[in-house]
Amino acid sequence: MAAYAALLSLRHIIEQLQHHPSPPISLDQNQVQSLTNNLNFLQEFLEQGYPCVGISKEAIDVFESRIADAAHAAEDIIETRIVDQILTESTAQASKDITETWVSDQILGGAGSSRSPSTRQNVNIVAGLDVVEKISSVDLYRDLDKVIQDMGLIKKDVMEIKDINIGRIEDHDLHINSSTLAGAASSRSHLTTRRDAVVGLDELLIEVMDKLTGQQSNLHIIPIVGMGGIGKTTLARNAYLKFMKHFDIRAWVTVSQNYNVREILVEILLCINKAESRETLSAKSEGELGVKVHQSLWGRRYLIVMDDVWSVEVWDKVNLFFPDNGERSRIMITTRLSNVASIGSGGVVMDFLNEDKSWDLLCRYVFEEEDDCSPELEEIGKKIAKNCEGLPLSIVVIGGHLAKSKRTKEHWEYISENLKKIVNSEDDERCLKVLQLSYNHLPVHLKPCFLYMGAFPEDNKIHVSWLVKLWVSEGFLKPINGKSLEVVSREYLEELCDRNLIRVHQRGSKGRIKYCNIHDLVRELCLREAEKEKFLYVRIPHDLNNVPQGVINTQRRIGIHQSTSEPEALYALQSMPLVRSLICEFKGVLPTLDFRLLRVLKAVDKHLYSEEKRQYKYPIEVVFRLFNSRFIAIRVDSRQNPQFPSSVNLLWNLQTLIVKDTVGAVAPSEIWKMTQLRHVEFDELEMPDPPLGGQDGEFVLGNLQRLSVITSFKCGEEVVTRIPNIEKLKIRYDKEFEGCSSYCLDNLCRLRKLESFGCSFLSQSVPNRDDMLQNFILPNSLKKLTLWRTKFYWEDMNTNIGLLPNLQVLKLSADACVGTEWETVEGQFCNLRYLLINSCSELEWWTTDSSHFPCLEHLVLQQLDKLNEIPSCIGEIPTLQSIELNLCHDDAVISAKRIFDEQEDLSLRVRVVTQNRQFESLAGPNFQVETCNIL
Known part of the structure; x- marks a missing residue:
């Protein structure tokens, strides 16, 4: 709900200012205490639910709207003050720099040097700034005091409502009892009718x-x-x-x-x-x-x-x-x-029906005991059934509608084109009412996360890694002691999946949800509730021009779908002064929009990557003027080398920075001042060494969890001590490799929270293996390791990698290991669950025992054209769930079939992609064969 999200968001802002090492503004501590007390009271009230019987739903909506408006008003006051202060100070600093440069030029150039008109103008700017007062703290205090009074009135009303309703609860329970009884009796009568x-x-x-x-x-x-x-x-x-x-x-x-x-x-x-x-x-x-x-x-x-x-x-x-x-x-x-x-x-x-069963169910409701569907209607009918996405309730509703309507091709085509509208209006929104119960029953802390799902387009495969970052950046997660907000976010997601509101589309190699999605009807519920509560506003661009000005200029979260470059539609965006989140897709360069208070800008999607998608660009120089931002995900013009301005640290609260299509990006040393950074993702980014000196705790990115892909990263002691909580790190060495000792890779073991590490070499020179082994020391905390062209010997896997006690995922690609034979030993890879070997071209023989991989669940072998067989003992691993072979030697495929045939419980799944069409005869349940041609 919007009210609860607004309270948590305001609390987050206050706490960030309180704990930030260099906050842009300071708040009066008495006001902070008053705000916090009111927030605690109202948050607890919403978490407990409404013990307030005898109050209409409309009255409750108005009451929650008052809470949200008060919290939003406080946010607007504080964040406007923050942005204005940063702008004032940055302008003053820029002018100071210009003046110092001019003075230096005068000294070096002598008294006879002449001033250019632009120089004289800059001197005037500096003189003007010297006499302009900073934004008055008195105004901030006065405006916040009014909000605090408004919250106090709301708090008073809550206390009065509680007192009035204590005597009504027992009567209300009796009413519920009779309602429940009536519902039960009704359901019993339906058993036979x-x-x-x-x-x-x-x-x-x-x-x-x-x-x-x-x-x-x-x-x-x-x-x-x-x-x-x-x-x-x-x-x-x-x-x-x-x-x-x-x-x-x-x-x-x-x-x-x-x-x-x-x-x-x-x-x-x-x-x-x-x-x-x-x-x-x-x-x-x-x-x-x-x-x-x-x-x-x-x-x-x-x-x-x-x-x-x-x-x-x-x-x-x-x-x-x-x-x-x-x-x-x-x-x-x-x-x-x-x-x-x-x-x-x-x-x-119970899962969704497949297309055939959906069509069968639709026919049952449309034709009952009559003859089958005519050929003329069958094709369009199957399309209608498919678009119900396997939800029986939706199929039944549309089937009842078709049963009562004209059976003509033209009418059925109309139904197909307007399916969603009909399903949502039939039987007084019967489908949405059924789903509404699930939303109503959600705990209050899950409701904002659920409503947020409406921000994504229909049929969108939502990348959970990004979803988690977005929820954190929005500020509506309730902190839990001892857990990062990312962990809390994933727990919330699992709860929503357990409640069958969000669907797990795919799990990753470590078992966590990697992609999720929602049924179209559930998304409709999200959109309806989110818009009603003014939590989220989703439109396609050309609709923006038709939205009343009074509606659009009060929106705080905007979702814009359907790629377009219509300038008239995009112009409507400029009239949204309060917008905090913009989740959008545009074809072409995004317009330069002055969203002074914007927190979230998501203008790129991680898993959509095509030539068309690469056209979505945003001027990077504009991005770094969004001083209030927490989450930025954009695509830039790959033909230009995007450069960070030295003023990047003015983004005082930036948590996530994702920039796609970057080549040769170089971060300034000021990035080490951005203490709130949690996730930094580039296709390619060169990180500077941290500034020398500074007091204890200065230039430390203590919140940073992910850093990728960093080129030629030198892991010296002065670097690893500045990223103590890093969990995911990807490094690429694409120049002439100078040796592990030069890059201090032995310091990786100091990163005691590192769980995922990737290392790749793009240069043609082969690293010195002895140097590599001696200095490539990984921490015991590591759970996932990805190596690319490291050219270890296979026996090095046992001595260096196999001993990692928590390693669950190992991915070896592009000659990460070289040699013709891999012989494993007992006591290694004790927790490994996922093993990928891809394009290790020299491997011919693999000697192992089932006890050497006691926890292995998934084995993936790709482009191993010399591997003679998969060891038969792999099939004896009790935890093994799947084997995948992609363009491997024919003998390896035959050995996989032999392992499959020897299984007793038939739980093993095998997937084979091959050029040999003879293997199509091996296909059967749980043994999938796909043939392909390699050009």
């Missing part, structure tokens, strides 16, 4: 049926988990109806978000005994009802469905009433939350 298509769920239905009728004698819990609208209730209902006679007692209860244990027990008893009176049961206590449920179920085989469970807590409160009496009883639980699914063992996880 609603027609539910199980198309696409056949395999899952068989899986559930096996669990229901299995021979396991003890009580078995069967969780069914998936996102809203995926078909969990439909699956459970069909299994329930199909096997009602298999159980002595059946009960179906809908739990929902506002559950009540007493009413759950009442509902179960009403299902067990239709003659029971609701009034009589409702008069009993929770304990009495629980005993009655236990007694009714004892000695009987029972099936209970708890539909729509939203927390483990509800299960903890009712499970003691369900006896485990060895009668093969079963309890099915449907839930959107993965942590609830952990209640049972071996649950059923």
